[in-house]
Amino acid sequence: MNRNMRLKLVALVFGLFAFVNLKAQTVQDGLALIHGERYNEAGALFKKLAQGTPSGDNQFYLGYYYLKTNQLDSAQVAFDKGLQVDDKSYLNKVGQGAVALGKGDRAKAKELFDEAEKKKKKDAEVLYRIGEAYTLFEKNNDPAEAIRLLDEAVKRDKNLADAYIAKGDALMLRNEGGNAVTAYEYALTAKPNYAVAHNRIGQIYLRGKNYNLALENYKKAIEADPNFAPAYKDLAELYFFAQKYKQAAENFDLFIQKSGTTDPEMKLRAAQFAFTADDYTKSLQLLDEIKGKINNPITLRMYGWSYFKQNDPDKAIENLNEFMKVAPDKLIGDDYKYLGRAYNQKAGGEKGYDSTGVLYMLKGADMDTSKAEAATTYKEVGALYFAAKDFPNAATAFAKGIALDTAKASANDYYYNGLSNFQYASSFIVPTAADSNFADSAKIAMDKRSLYLKADSIFATVTQKLPDWPYGYYWRASSLYNAYDRQENVDKGISAPYYQKLTELVEKDPDPSKFKSYLKLAYSYLAFYSQTTLNDPAKAKTYWEKLLAVDPDNVAAKEALGLAVATPAAQPAATTGKAKAPAPKKK
Numbered sequence: 001m002n003r004n005m006r007l008k009l010v011a012l013v014f015g016l017f018a019f020v021n022l023k024a025q026t027v028q029d030g031l032a033l034i035h036g037e038r039y040n041e042a043g044a045l046f047k048k049l050a051q052g053t054p055s056g057d058n059q060f061y062l063g064y065y066y067l068k069t070n071q072l073d074s075a076q077v078a079f080d081k082g083l084q085v086d087d088k089s090y091l092n093k094v095g096q097g098a099v100a101l102g103k104g105d106r107a108k109a110k111e112l113f114d115e116a117e118k119k120k121k122k123d124a125e126v127l128y129r130i131g132e133a134y135t136l137f138e139k140n141n142d143p144a145e146a147i148r149l150l151d152e153a154v155k156r157d158k159n160l161a162d163a164y165i166a167k168g169d170a171l172m173l174r175n176e177g178g179n180a181v182t183a184y185e186y187a188l189t190a191k192p193n194y195a196v197a198h199n200r201i202g203q204i205y206l207r208g209k210n211y212n213l214a215l216e217n218y219k220k221a222i223e224a225d226p227n228f229a230p231a232y233k234d235l236a237e238l239y240f241f242a243q244k245y246k247q248a249a250e251n252f253d254l255f256i257q258k259s260g261t262t263d264p265e266m267k268l269r270a271a272q273f274a275f276t277a278d279d280y281t282k283s284l285q286l287l288d289e290i291k292g293k294i295n296n297p298i299t300l301r302m303y304g305w306s307y308f309k310q311n312d313p314d315k316a317i318e319n320l321n322e323f324m325k326v327a328p329d330k331l332i333g334d335d336y337k338y339l340g341r342a343y344n345q346k347a348g349g350e351k352g353y354d355s356t357g358v359l360y361m362l363k364g365a366d367m368d369t370s371k372a373e374a375a376t377t378y379k380e381v382g383a384l385y386f387a388a389k390d391f392p393n394a395a396t397a398f399a400k401g402i403a404l405d406t407a408k409a410s411a412n413d414y415y416y417n418g419l420s421n422f423q424y425a426s427s428f429i430v431p432t433a434a435d436s437n438f439a440d441s442a443k444i445a446m447d448k449r450s451l452y453l454k455a456d457s458i459f460a461t462v463t464q465k466l467p468d469w470p471y472g473y474y475w476r477a478s479s480l481y482n483a484y485d486r487q488e489n490v491d492k493g494i495s496a497p498y499y500q501k502l503t504e505l506v507e508k509d510p511d512p513s514k515f516k517s518y519l520k521l522a523y524s525y526l527a528f529y530s531q532t533t534l535n536d537p538a539k540a541k542t543y544w545e546k547l548l549a550v551d552p553d554n555v556a557a558k559e560a561l562g563l564a565v566a567t568p569a570a571q572p573a574a575t576t577g578k579a580k581a582p583a584p585k586k587k
Contacts, residue, residue: 027061031162035196037229037259039069056082056089063095067136072102090116090126098133101140109133109140117149124157132166135173146170154186161191168200177204195225199234206238214238229259236273249277264294271302280309297327305338313346336364337377344384353384375405379413386420391427395420411465415472418458422479425451452483470509473502474518477525490529499525503546516550523547527560 027049033042046062059082066075076099082092097112113130120126131149134142150167154160168183181204187197202217215238221231236252239245252273256266271286283306287299304320307313320339324331343357358381365377378401385394398417402409428448431441456479463472477498481489489495499522506515527543530536540560548557557563 056086316342333367
């Protein structure tokens with residue numbers, strides 16, 4: 001290839017690159033960036049176009065960018081300059097009207113819009129921009145006038161897809177979801193596979209709680225344009241409603257990336273999504289990024305919650321106390337709950353909770369509008385009390401939690417409520433004649449018995465919810481055994497049905513050895529009961545043999561079976577609840 005030919009080729013290639021670069025910097029590209037909420041890029045592009053070619057149209061689109069980002073004064077400057085460049089640029093006249101409308105001067109806006117419409121009544125673009133302007137401002141809109149103008153615009157240009165989008169927006173201002181979908185579908189006819197239209201349809205379905213169709217349309221928007229940021233944001237909200245918090249956070253991160261937004265409110269929302277996805281490190285990172293850039297006390301709440309999750313109770317307490325001080329009108333139950341949990345976390349130690357922390361948690365529960373959420377907190381407090389062996393308070397907290405949401409109370413909830421009452425009863429010591437408070441012995445004994453009977457009634461619910469779970473029957477038998485005089489219990493067989501059910505279930509278990517301590521008590525009781533009350537030596541012998549199999553050194557069993565020197569017969573030992581049973585499966 002000769003030198004001249006090579007130079008021509010290089011010139012041609014660079015010329016092509018210049019053409020491609022020029023082609024990329026168009027108004028339509030800028031509008032696409034605005035639709036995709038990529039406002040930083042859109043602003044840079046329109047500023048470049050206006051500076052490079054200061055035409056009326058370029059000034060209008062620069063002003064339009066400012067309108068869409070709520071910079072009304074800057075928009076006014078751009079539109080004014082557009083009319084200075086071209087006094088017949090009625091798009092800029094429309095822009096001036098839009099600024100007036102945004103500032104609440106409806107009369108001036110109408111005057112400017114009417115002038116533009118009169119002069120350019122056959123111009124679809126002018127009609128569309130006036131109609132769109134009537135949909136842009138929440139407090140200053142006119143959907144009826146918008147629809148009139150937009151219908152006129154599409155009569156003149158049926159392929160003006162954005163006019164159908166604006167009409168759909170106007171219809172949504174009137175809560176006409178079905179008609180809005182139709183308008184957006186017309187936009188798809190004018191511009192097939194248009195991401196904006198798919199996304200708008202998804203928003204309507206989300207609003208109507210038709211989550212499957214919302215999801216379908218958001219995905220269509222992303223397929224049409226993988227860089228269309230609003231679809232990721234809306235998809236994040238959809239996943240949040242569905243309690244799929246990880247997917248919600250991932251999609252909101254994609255929105256941040258695709259849009260390139262530096263808006264502190266968006267970063268705050270991202271921090272909230274990260275928190276619900278259990279990514280507390282990222283939540284704190286996002287909060288640090290907007291520190292000092294946003295005057296929103298909610299950041300203090302998010303700091304407090306996130307620091308608690310990161311096991312930093314001092315910072316959690318500091319931020320939540322400050323939040324309560326500066327924004328008392330924004331407080332919700334969870335704020336007090338997290339503050340309480342932070343105090344409990346700070347207390348640590350054997351007790352495992354702080355009395356102030358528990359009070360804050362219960363205050364939060366009492367503020368809840370959802371009984372289910374309040375119930376969960378009461379049971380959380382009950383578990384703290386139970387772990388600290390504060391059984392009276394544990395019983396009260398579990399009972400309140402169950403009462404608040406009885407329909408959803410699990411076997412686990414009843415189980416720990418029953419154990420709390422059982423252990424509380426076990427702590428009662430009935431005075432003897434030698435004790436100074438012997439006069440109170442009858443009342444103390446009655447209170448003790450009442451608590452055991454209460455525990456039994458609670459464990460009865462556990463067995464109803466989990467009829468094949470052995471431990472429920474064990475605790476019924478134990479509660480009743482302790483509620484009555486032990487001889488009376490054996491004579492009447494009060495605990496017998498429950499010990500019998502326990503043994504039947506355990507003997508069917510693939511690994512009965514894990515129930516060994518419970519079987520010792522059950523077989524001992526049933527052996528004595530069969531021998532003394534039922535006067536059934538054969539049945540008693542069976543239970544003695546079973547007892548000896550799980551407890552080879554049991555003296556009473558050996559005596560009964562003639563395998564050892566006789567010793568005074570003993571009643572079965574009191575079941576104090578020291579044998580620890582695992583929590584039941586929820587049902």
